[in-house]
Amino acid sequence: MRTAYQIAVPLLAALCGWSPAGAAVRPADQPVRHFPFGVYWPWERTAGIARNAGVDSWTFVRQTCRLLKQEGVDTIWLVNIGVDDTKRLLQITRPLGLKILPGLAELEPRNRPETAAVKVDDPDSLERALAYYRRTIPTIVEAIGDDRSGVLAWVLGDEPTGGAVVLLEEMRQLFAAADPGRPVLTVSMWHTTPEVIDKTRLMTLCMDLYPFFGPRSPNGPHTPEASTAFYTNNLQKMVEAAGRDGRVGWVMPQCYGEVWGPWELRADGTGVALPGAYWHWRMPTPAEVRWQVWEGLRCGVKGVLFFVLLGNAQGSPGAQPVEEASVAAVLIREPTPVGPDALLDYVGRPTEQFRAAASLFRRLAPHRNLLRRLRPTSEELLTANGAAVGCFQDPTTGVHYAVVVNRDLAAPRTVRLTPGAGIGRLDDVLAKKRLPLRAAGEQRAASMRLAAGEGCLLKLLR
Structure with missing residues (x-):
């Protein structure tokens, strides 16, 4: 077992740019050079949407990948996908020219006790997590093999907080040894992004920003003025901080809606919030979808990947009404259409929001190298x-x-x-x-x- 000093010194060296005698700290990787126009695919939702569409999961995956390619999407950010499915997916995406950013279930810190329990002030918990990643990361790289030419970058975790942020830098160095030259990254919330910048040498940063809360929501911006200010201010801060030492920033904008409590799904793909529900996030309009891309470019981002490709496969009309006092004044009183909840609907059909994003991606794609420079x-x-x-x-x-x-x-x-x-x-x-x-x-x-x-x-x- 390593002592606290043995654990802390290499980590501090990586963060501060110095190394004690004999320590070998791998330098920061290069930022991702490609400007991605992409989407975020929660892999666990695939089977349900495929069933609704009347096809098996892998037929649905092939159809959806072809749709994405045709419509101007070139990069897929995945979450909750295993190594075996990643290898199979790469057999589909590589011939199409699609790049993937796999958020592997085997790597996600919250997925297992030894990695989820890391505490910043507990060297033993950090050592247990690192022992797992020292075994697992080289094994993953070897298992993916030559197919990893279709991997744009490795994803180290999804919205890390606390001890998971501490793990990022150590995981980066392990990947640098196992798969030299391939970047790594994570997606962070707006309020944890400064910590990711300060505590890691990740050279590509990605921040998820969801500025469109439900009407009169007490939990976030819900007027045009507040929503646009929230989005712009946080993007500007990230891009400015990233640019100080040669990093680049990506944005993961909002293209989804979310209802807490009872809601139902109509055959046309429209969600309907039922009495007692709380409309937490609302689906942006096509104009708001376009604006998030253009405003990202104006602020200087070097990648755009929309959350989220797939939504819920079915409604929850029998869910209990929301009882939180903080939202009591804005609870739904009459059945209220809230639109789709993702880029594709519950059977995998493109929504008008998807069409808006895809149309803009196609127009911008010929200029991606210029935008990146x-x-x-x-x-x-x-x-x-x-x-x-x-x-x-x-x-x-x-x-x-x-x-x-x-x-x-x-x-x-x-x-x-x-x-x-x-x-x-x-x-x-x-x-x-x-x-x-x-x-x-x-x-x-x-x-x-x-x-x-x-x-x-x-x-x-x-």
Whole structure:
């Protein structure tokens, strides 16, 4: 058994960038170079949705992977999947050109006593967990074998807290030894992301942000102003913190709804909250889906993966009414349609939210390498009335770009775009056209019509 000093010193060395004599701390990996447009797939929901669709699970998986590929999704984040199913899934995804981010059941800290019980101030509990991972991680890498060329990065855990955060850095080093050169990452909640940044050398960070709570919810933002501010402020903090030492940030936006208590599922895929239920999260509108992607780009994220691909296979009309006093004032009193609860419905059919995300992914995909390269700049090279602007530079060419986002999630806006000093031309990158600049007082400006929650990527030429 290692002493507290023997455990703490290597971990401290990894976090602080120094090593005592004789200690070998593996350097940080490289950030993921690929810009993913992806979805989060809870593997345990697959069988139920497949049954509803009238097919076996693996037929459903093949059909869904083909759908994702056709619709512009290129990366699948998985959770609660085992090694054997991962190997079988890779036989489907690799030929399609889909990358996966496997959150293996064998690795998830909360899944077994020796890893779930880690306490920051208990060296023995940490040693027991590390003994498990020293055995398991090399075995997993060997079991996946050459198929791991289809693995974009290994997922170390889902929303880690407490002792699980301490494990991340040790797990990173074990993977660096077992599968050199392949990145690792986790997805963290907005309020634990600073701890993940401080206590690990993970170079790719992913934060899940779910800004659309149910109407009048006391548990989170539920007005357009509060929801957009919550999303933007937390993204900006993550991207800024990540960028200080060469890391990159991904976002896992919201595309789901959640009802506590009784609810039923209609044949058309619409969920209906029943009396006594509490509407905790509401499904975003297609405009809000688009906005989450564009606002992520404006804030400088380098990957977008929506939560969640699959929802519930059936309703819970017999569930007990919610009795929590804190939500008593907002409980459902009459049957209330709440829409779908995932990107695909209970039989695997695309929802309008999926169509909105997929359409935007397809438009952005040809520019993924550019989006991955762009670096924020403090220069105010473009202003836009009624819209938010983020300015960037491509370090390989020196050319400047701007992401402009309509902050109105309910209505289209005609936005006036005014170039800054020295900018004489604006090109719409996605539309592949030059925007005409016309005299506007002492300046020249262009105008653009943006749908609700829509954005654009502009090339700024001098």
